Amino acid sequence: MKCKVCKATAVVALPSHNTGFCADCFMSFYERSVERSIRRQKLFTFEDKILVALSGGKDSLACALVLKKLGYNVHGLHIDLAIPDSSAAARGVVERFCAANEIPLIVKEMEQEGLQIPRVRNVLSRSVCSACGRIKRYFFNKVAINEGYTALATGHNLDDEIARLFSNTLRWDIPHLSDQGPLLEAENGFARKVRPLFRLTEFENANYAFLNDIEYHYAPCPYSPGATSTAYKKLWNQLEEEMPGRKLAFYTAFLAHGREPFRQFEKTEGTKPVPCERCGYPTSAGICGVCRTRDAVAAGDE
Amino acid sequence: MKCKVCKATAVVALPSHNTGFCADCFMSFYERSVERSIRRQKLFTFEDKILVALSGGKDSLACALVLKKLGYNVHGLHIDLAIPDSSAAARGVVERFCAANEIPLIVKEMEQEGLQIPRVRNVLSRSVCSACGRIKRYFFNKVAINEGYTALATGHNLDDEIARLFSNTLRWDIPHLSDQGPLLEAENGFARKVRPLFRLTEFENANYAFLNDIEYHYAPCPYSPGATSTAYKKLWNQLEEEMPGRKLAFYTAFLAHGREPFRQFEKTEGTKPVPCERCGYPTSAGICGVCRTRDAVAAGDE
Numbered sequence: 267m268k269c270k271v272c273k274a275t276a277v278v279a280l281p282s283h284n285t286g287f288c289a290d291c292f293m294s295f296y297e298r299s300v301e302r303s304i305r306r307q308k309l310f311t312f313e314d315k316i317l318v319a320l321s322g323g324k325d326s327l328a329c330a331l332v333l334k335k336l337g338y339n340v341h342g343l344h345i346d347l348a349i350p351d352s353s354a355a356a357r358g359v360v361e362r363f364c365a366a367n368e369i370p371l372i373v374k375e376m377e378q379e380g381l382q383i384p385r386v387r388n389v390l391s392r393s394v395c396s397a398c399g400r401i402k403r404y405f406f407n408k409v410a411i412n413e414g415y416t417a418l419a420t421g422h423n424l425d426d427e428i429a430r431l432f433s434n435t436l437r438w439d440i441p442h443l444s445d446q447g448p449l450l451e452a453e454n455g456f457a458r459k460v461r462p463l464f465r466l467t468e469f470e471n472a473n474y475a476f477l478n479d480i481e482y483h484y485a486p487c488p489y490s491p492g493a494t495s496t497a498y499k500k501l502w503n504q505l506e507e508e509m510p511g512r513k514l515a516f517y518t519a520f521l522a523h524g525r526e527p528f529r530q531f532e533k534t535e536g537t538k539p540v541p542c543e544r545c546g547y548p549t550s551a552g553i554c555g556v557c558r559t560r561d562a563v564a565a566g567d568e
Numbered sequence: 569m570k571c572k573v574c575k576a577t578a579v580v581a582l583p584s585h586n587t588g589f590c591a592d593c594f595m596s597f598y599e600r601s602v603e604r605s606i607r608r609q610k611l612f613t614f615e616d617k618i619l620v621a622l623s624g625g626k627d628s629l630a631c632a633l634v635l636k637k638l639g640y641n642v643h644g645l646h647i648d649l650a651i652p653d654s655s656a657a658a659r660g661v662v663e664r665f666c667a668a669n670e671i672p673l674i675v676k677e678m679e680q681e682g683l684q685i686p687r688v689r690n691v692l693s694r695s696v697c698s699a700c701g702r703i704k705r706y707f708f709n710k711v712a713i714n715e716g717y718t719a720l721a722t723g724h725n726l727d728d729e730i731a732r733l734f735s736n737t738l739r740w741d742i743p744h745l746s747d748q749g750p751l752l753e754a755e756n757g758f759a760r761k762v763r764p765l766f767r768l769t770e771f772e773n774a775n776y777a778f779l780n781d782i783e784y785h786y787a788p789c790p791y792s793p794g795a796t797s798t799a800y801k802k803l804w805n806q807l808e809e810e811m812p813g814r815k816l817a818f819y820t821a822f823l824a825h826g827r828e829p830f831r832q833f834e835k836t837e838g839t840k841p842v843p844c845e846r847c848g849y850p851t852s853a854g855i856c857g858v859c860r861t862r863d864a865v866a867a868g869d870e
Binding site: 435436437438440497501504505508509512515516519520522523524526527528530531 | 737738739740742799803806807810811814817818821822824825826828829830832833
């Protein structure tokens, strides 16, 4: 196969676009695709002060790198979860990446917050994954708001978005469906959230990370079993293989007209979050989940 | 495996219900399931005059048989499409079935209507499937209304419903999503439509047909290539195998709360059909698709 643009030998094949690229042309394709997503979805501008959540995985690092290359004002945020071995390795990757790319980095240590994940795990009867996700979102949001960032960016790719949209759809979860998309405006105490990589697949991000020599952390979390979303990703990869372009078509049709009925419904029937009585973070009622987890961990010490 | 009810040897295994049945207990399970669907979804009562659309396939015949056994007032309607070999065989099956089960039968011949499918196919540039479907729905509706039936029943099973719901969801087709379900009230010139088998899978219908010695027409249509819905059915069977009960959960969650936002949206933003200027059948504007097809076939004769 030859590169669609310059006719050199292609190194990346993209069946869903019915095309292939050499390394340099793939990078241009990738960067233009991100730039177009940002512009068309009005995610942010060059005036915005953007905080990128950096786990150390390929998607979050690719996200920070492409935004930096495109000239945006980018800072990084890493949450150190204090999981033995795993967290130190991830943090090292993020620190080296930010130093090499001149991206200012904030590290938030869960040990100092009394929320180290191994101890959170000890006080829970069920899997720690949803509590861990909640804690990360909590601090992403808190740091973005407290430090005056105008957008909080995450590296969610098309496969993540599709798996989540599919899971929300299977349950017909109207509140989550009405909120899904590459842009969530600041509202009710939440920061403005953006997902600039939403049009790019996991495969495309992996290629971008590889071709840019990004060192990334790819060990699976030692606490995470095979998630349901993995089964959905497998299923969608199969569908995409049979009908190239299906993923993006499903997602863009959702944004273009599928989501609006859910939004209108939520506007009249949905509930608005209120500030947590303890920390002020938006929650459904009373004391938020993270404060309750913090209490449980502290009680476990007594 | 033993029958869940009577402990005899099971002949039908139902992983999605985590159970199995002997022949007699499976029939009871099937019939009670249909009866429950009819009652819970308020599909019809013993006072209704029900017209069942009979293609000659296992689902439509199973539908007519179970309604008859449950004591409902059931008549049959068969559309003779005039497809060489195939249509005569299907019609023969339906005629023998209705005679054996004392179900009055109406046969509507497309040749007499100037809509024999081979000639419809000749005047179309694309696949005949969607035109054929439209013609069948047109006459189901017309006969039901003209002959005073209070409900038009079809044998759509859970797999059909899931494939259709999934296809509508992939395209986020709001008008069709807002209309999907086991009951469509009579409205805008359309008959009241019911799908009493919506909770039962294709596999369960095939077993019911087999255990009742129903002779059915199972040759695939000679004009129909592998439909897209076949790919969706395959995918959903795989999902069901990994997570038994997924199909029914997706569909019932849609009915319980997924559909409402689409309905509310359509009520304010949707368009209402108007009567065809020629035949009075509801259509979006002007002359309906079936009248236009009839004209095209007639013009092909000149």
